[in-house]
Amino acid sequence: MSDLKPKRGRPASIDADAAMDIMVELFRNKGFAAVSLDDLSSATGLSRPSLYRAFGNKVQMYVGAMDAFGVQVAKEAAPKLFETDDVQVSLTRFFDAMLEIYFRDSEVTPGCLVFGTAPSAAEEAAVQERLQFGIEQTDNLMRSRFKQSAPNSDADQIQIAVELASNTLIAFSARAKGGASRAELSEVGANGARAIATVLAQP
């Protein structure tokens, strides 16, 4: 359904997807409150009313960015988990793929849009909801990966591994905002993957 029906009035001349990508970058770097609508307007080249027409109010823009960020992660990083049988290797690669996103276009204040900036905006119900969803998604992703690799492990052991993996990923953002380099975090990820493999291999 592209332009089979030429609409009636003036044709839209803005690229909402491109604008959303820019909004994701801004919110991911500075968080919700520190980004003003004027910041978003000048960064996207869209007027403030255009932003409202396309995305709603500021909270809706932010939660839209959270959703777009989730899609980005699902497309770009999650598949890395299932490219190899070796749990430790695939976890390490997944963590690196996430770091690629976290550090993209932002050597200054890298981090995760969801785990890094949403906690400070969780007063908003819609944000809190999506933060919860993001954590659940991560846990579930890890669980499915570990079950595949160790179908006979007991549930407790898998649950512990799941939490270790998610906690490692969540901690990346705080460490990055604290000044940790991408290389340091990659090492933290590799160490976490190693520990998780150890736990899963436990009798």
Add this chain to the structure above:
Amino acid sequence: MSDLKPKRGRPASIDADAAMDIMVELFRNKGFAAVSLDDLSSATGLSRPSLYRAFGNKVQMYVGAMDAFGVQVAKEAAPKLFETDDVQVSLTRFFDAMLEIYFRDSEVTPGCLVFGTAPSAAEEAAVQERLQFGIEQTDNLMRSRFKQSAPNSDADQIQIAVELASNTLIAFSARAKGGASRAELSEVGANGARAIATVLAQP
């Protein structure tokens, strides 16, 4: 050095320590940007100029709260790590002591002032600096505890355990803001402690 020298002018009628405790609670719940000076003023009962005289501008108030929070953690939770020889037990108790702080006076939006809200304010150099310091302190605290308990372990293994422990603690905030209950987080902490003990016991 209390009041041996009665000062010259009007005596101060403000309890700066009590006010700072209230500021810590506010910032810990809502983060830096979402708390206005009027919020701080009405919560503490101090006029805005009084806050400025006592603590400086808003950023200085926030970093002051970060420092006060660090003292609170050092006094209240850190000692739990050294009360027992058993690493798993002392880690579990330490995590629970941190959760006690995170959930204190805030059933609504619990979490850590440093790991939970500072990442979104890390553009400010003073905040970024203290966030880094807080992470280093946590890592160092864990390292000293694990070295005490396993003096013959190799450094790599201890480093992995250190990162697992800090990552678990850091992840508490995001999970709490996402809606996880204190009981659920206590379980996450216990699971983390168990995994860390496993890693440290590895040959």
Add this chain to the structure above:
DNA sequence: GTAATTTCGTACCGTTTCGTACATTTATAA
């Protein structure tokens, strides 16, 4: 061409924000 319809940005509004000048109050020193 004219009307209808949709998009777009200027220009504006009311509110909230951080920060401070200044007069007032309360104490000591002379």
Add this chain to the structure above:
DNA sequence: TTATAAATGTACGAAACGGTACGAAATTAC
């Protein structure tokens, strides 16, 4: 009593904020 010094809050200012009314522009339908 008078001068000095420190603390306190009222009251103000300037700027930034989120959000919108409205007219201009661009297209299709008739």
